[in-house]
Amino acid sequence: MRLRGLIFPALGCALLLCAWEVVGRDGMLGKTLPxxxxxxRVYEDGPRRALLVRSTAATLDSAAAGYAVGVGLGAAxxxxxxxxxxxxxxxxxxxxxxxxxxxxxxxxxxxxxxxREGTPAALASVPVFFLLYTSTGVGLRGASRRLEMVLITLxxxxxxxxxxxxxxxxxxxxxxxxxxxASSAMIGAVVGEWFGAPSGLGVVVLNSMQNFQIPLLWAxxxxxxxxxxxxYGLLTLGERAARRRIDECDG
Amino acid sequence: xxxxxxxLWPVFLLLLLWQAWVSAAGYNSIVLxxxxxVVSDLLRHPAAxxxxxxxxxAFALGGLGLGMAxxxxxxxxxxxxxxxxxxxxxxxxxxxxxxxVCLIPIIVRLFGYESRTELIAIAVMTFFPSFVYxxxxxxxxxxxxxxxxxxxxxxxxxxxxxxxxxxxLPALAAALRVGATFSVLVALLAEYLMQxxxxxxxxAVTMQQFHLARAxxxxxxxxxxxxxxxxxxxxxxxxxxxxxxxGG
Amino acid sequence: MATIAxxxxxxxxxxxxxxxxxxxxxxxxxxxxxxxxxxxxALIGASGCGxxxxxxxxxxxxxxxxxxxxxxxxxxxxxxxxxxxxxxxxEHALLPWRSVAxxxxxxxxxxxxxxxxxxxxxxxxxxxxxxxxxxxxxxxxGGMRQRVAIAxxxxxxxxxxxxxxxxxxxxxxxxxxxNFELERIWxxxxxxxxxxxxxxxxxxxxxxxxxxxxxxPGRVRLDTCVPFSRPRPAALMxxxxxxxxxxELTANLEAA
Numbered sequence: 001m002r003l004r005g006l007i008f009p010a011l012g013c014a015l016l017l018c019a020w021e022v023v024g025r026d027g028m029l030g031k032t033l034p035x036x037x038x039x040x041r042v043y044e045d046g047p048r049r050a051l052l053v054r055s056t057a058a059t060l061d062s063a064a065a066g067y068a069v070g071v072g073l074g075a076a077x078x079x080x081x082x083x084x085x086x087x088x089x090x091x092x093x094x095x096x097x098x099x100x101x102x103x104x105x106x107x108x109x110x111x112x113x114x115x116r117e118g119t120p121a122a123l124a125s126v127p128v129f130f131l132l133y134t135s136t137g138v139g140l141r142g143a144s145r146r147l148e149m150v151l152i153t154l155x156x157x158x159x160x161x162x163x164x165x166x167x168x169x170x171x172x173x174x175x176x177x178x179x180x181x182a183s184s185a186m187i188g189a190v191v192g193e194w195f196g197a198p199s200g201l202g203v204v205v206l207n208s209m210q211n212f213q214i215p216l217l218w219a220x221x222x223x224x225x226x227x228x229x230x231x232y233g234l235l236t237l238g239e240r241a242a243r244r245r246i247d248e249c250d251g
Numbered sequence: 252x253x254x255x256x257x258x259l260w261p262v263f264l265l266l267l268l269w270q271a272w273v274s275a276a277g278y279n280s281i282v283l284x285x286x287x288x289v290v291s292d293l294l295r296h297p298a299a300x301x302x303x304x305x306x307x308x309a310f311a312l313g314g315l316g317l318g319m320a321x322x323x324x325x326x327x328x329x330x331x332x333x334x335x336x337x338x339x340x341x342x343x344x345x346x347x348x349x350x351x352v353c354l355i356p357i358i359v360r361l362f363g364y365e366s367r368t369e370l371i372a373i374a375v376m377t378f379f380p381s382f383v384y385x386x387x388x389x390x391x392x393x394x395x396x397x398x399x400x401x402x403x404x405x406x407x408x409x410x411x412x413x414x415x416x417x418x419x420l421p422a423l424a425a426a427l428r429v430g431a432t433f434s435v436l437v438a439l440l441a442e443y444l445m446q447x448x449x450x451x452x453x454x455a456v457t458m459q460q461f462h463l464a465r466a467x468x469x470x471x472x473x474x475x476x477x478x479x480x481x482x483x484x485x486x487x488x489x490x491x492x493x494x495x496x497x498g499g
Numbered sequence: 500m501a502t503i504a505x506x507x508x509x510x511x512x513x514x515x516x517x518x519x520x521x522x523x524x525x526x527x528x529x530x531x532x533x534x535x536x537x538x539x540x541a542l543i544g545a546s547g548c549g550x551x552x553x554x555x556x557x558x559x560x561x562x563x564x565x566x567x568x569x570x571x572x573x574x575x576x577x578x579x580x581x582x583x584x585x586x587x588x589x590e591h592a593l594l595p596w597r598s599v600a601x602x603x604x605x606x607x608x609x610x611x612x613x614x615x616x617x618x619x620x621x622x623x624x625x626x627x628x629x630x631x632x633x634x635x636x637x638x639x640x641g642g643m644r645q646r647v648a649i650a651x652x653x654x655x656x657x658x659x660x661x662x663x664x665x666x667x668x669x670x671x672x673x674x675x676x677x678n679f680e681l682e683r684i685w686x687x688x689x690x691x692x693x694x695x696x697x698x699x700x701x702x703x704x705x706x707x708x709x710x711x712x713x714x715x716p717g718r719v720r721l722d723t724c725v726p727f728s729r730p731r732p733a734a735l736m737x738x739x740x741x742x743x744x745x746x747e748l749t750a751n752l753e754a755a
Contacts, residue, residue, distance in 0.1 A: 012338035094261035
């Protein structure tokens with residue numbers, strides 16, 4: 001049964017890659033779908049590889065900055081909302097609306113406030129903020145009520161309960177949020193660069209799209225996808241480790 | 252009134268800060284305009300906003316419909332075919348974890364700088380969450396109901412029609428909610444990149460012309476559109492899950 | 500009606516033992532059991548002895564590794580095809596989006612038969628839920644849901660009724676009450692019935708015959724008749740005879 005779960009996707013993958021190569025070489029879908037081999041050659045080509053490396057560094061820089069700000073702020077505001085329930089209604093509402101905002105609509109605002117260079121990081125931080133705010137909130141509220149009641153009867157103060165129990169119990173949820181936020185940060189940074197950033201993977205994508213440099217376009221998108229997937233994968237491992245140690249064993 | 256303040260105070264606060272900042276910094280109008288200027292532009296030139304707004308909304312909904320339909324159909328097919336399910340599910344999960352937004356330039360290049368590309372892009376993007384949610388929903392059956400259907404000697408079609416599809420309705424509603432906001436986002440991005448009309452194009456053009464009040468107005472309108480769709484689909488989702496459990 | 504014959508039945512699984520090796524894990528058997536027409540048989544035993552597996556084999560939800568399972572000389576799958584099997588689990592397995600009446604109509608729809616108003620009314624009366632026809636499961640209590648589940652199992656007048664700890668999720672008081680309800684319902688048509696239960700008292704109260712299974716792999720340790728006449732009054736549970744039977748069964752269960 002387990003083998004079956006691996007064989008089908010692997011088969012499907014192999015089939016897809018072969019089809020890609022064939023279609024690309026044949027030119028069936030026009031120049032827009034280049035052969036896999038053509039795309040791979042982009043990585044081997046000196047100048048283009050250097051471009052990708054530089055751009056990756058720039059985008060990662062923005063994404064990481066946005067990620068850090070979003071995580072820190074999101075968790076902090078969530079903790080604040082948890083401690084001051086009166087504010088929570090408004091903050092929840094705002095967080096939900098912010099999340100529903102199309103990042104592009106924030107473009108003009110961010111360019112004004114953060115400038116063309118700061119926009120990618122700023123745009124990355126917005127969805128990250130929302131995700132961390134929500135997951136931290138869920139985590140803090142999800143901590144077992146029963147256990148909390150035991151702590152209250154033992155005379156633990158609000159702070160002690162937060163620090164010793166709720167914060168730790170919230171960790172798996174927080175990590176789940178951080179995991180999803182990684183890909184949002186990448187998207188935010190890349191899209192943010194479309195508003196006129198000087199360099200970055202988003203800029204390369206835009207330019208190669210406008211200049212018909214198809215293999216480069218694909219190669220760049222694949223790099224973006226690869227970075228997103230690997231950070232997602234790494235954070236998933238972290239989340240699992242935390243869950244193993246922290247999650248309650250509910251009988 | 253009190254509830255309104257409790258719920259919306261961050262918005263008021265933001266507007267206040269905005270106004271304060273503009274007044275204090277004394278910015279030139281090409282750098283930043285106060286909220287008042289945005290509102291007045293919206294009110295005085297509604298025509299400039301109306302047709303792009305309708306354009307964006309129409310494409311978002313159209314693409315959403317197509318994408319959702321495709322996702323639902325593939326999920327149904329995967330339910331009926333083990334082979335298809337085995338191949339499609341991991342793919343869809345993988346793809347939905349990647350930044351599909353970055354596929355938009357590729358789609359644009361594939362289909363050209365035309366309006367229909369926008370529709371295709373939205374459909375492709377909303378297809379993924381639709382498929383993933385529906386796939387999960389079709390399999391989230393109440394405990395032991397699958398066994399009961401076997402003992403009653405139900406055919407695959409009967410199990411699908413009588414059990415799996417009704418069980419999947421809440422998931423479908425959730426997919427609609429996710430897809431709705433996604434559709435507006437993709438619509439705006441596609442319009443921004445291709446400049447084929449709609450609010451995204453309006454934002455791009457007005458920013459190039461440093462016509463900030465209009466750019467911010469278009470932004471605000473886009474945000475309102477997104478929020479409205481989100482609220483509407485959230486209400487649908489809520490309705491679907493209560494109907495599921497408690498009846499009309 | 501139905502006669503059941505389990506001959507030389509075993510059910511074993513392959514389990515992983517350690518990183519690589521797979522081991523054969525005998526869950527049940529060998530079993531040789533005959534159940535006659537119209538008998539109400541209770542199956543009791545410790546957890547993991549395979550009681551539910553016996554039920555699943557009879558329902559056609561599982562296949563024996565060796566031996567034969569026959570109902571009226573046919574395999575259980577045939578009874579499924581004839582829509583002659585009724586089953587109720589510990590989980591009510593009702594469709595949450597359908598009303599009580601809607602849930603009772605399900606077996607008819609699957610079998611391609613029309614559910615007459617009269618028949619549905621009959622089933623609702625059988626379940627003791629008059630007035631709740633249009634209510635959803637979410638608005639019913641646990642006991643009421645189980646009554647619907649059992650009524651649904653009896654909807655097509657099955658030849659064989661299978662009950663897998665139907666009252667296991669209920670509290671003791673409700674459970675006791677449901678026992679008497681079940682007897683009342685059963686007496687209406689007296690289908691051949693196999694009920695798996697953890698409760699010795701429940702078995703003694705409801706069954707004509709009790710089979711006690713050993714620990715895994717489950718084999719029949721005791722096959723005893725329950726001599727009380729029907730309908731069985733609540734007072735029965737306070738008689739010395741009843742207590743003696745319960746004690747005997749309990750001792751048998753506890754004997755390692």
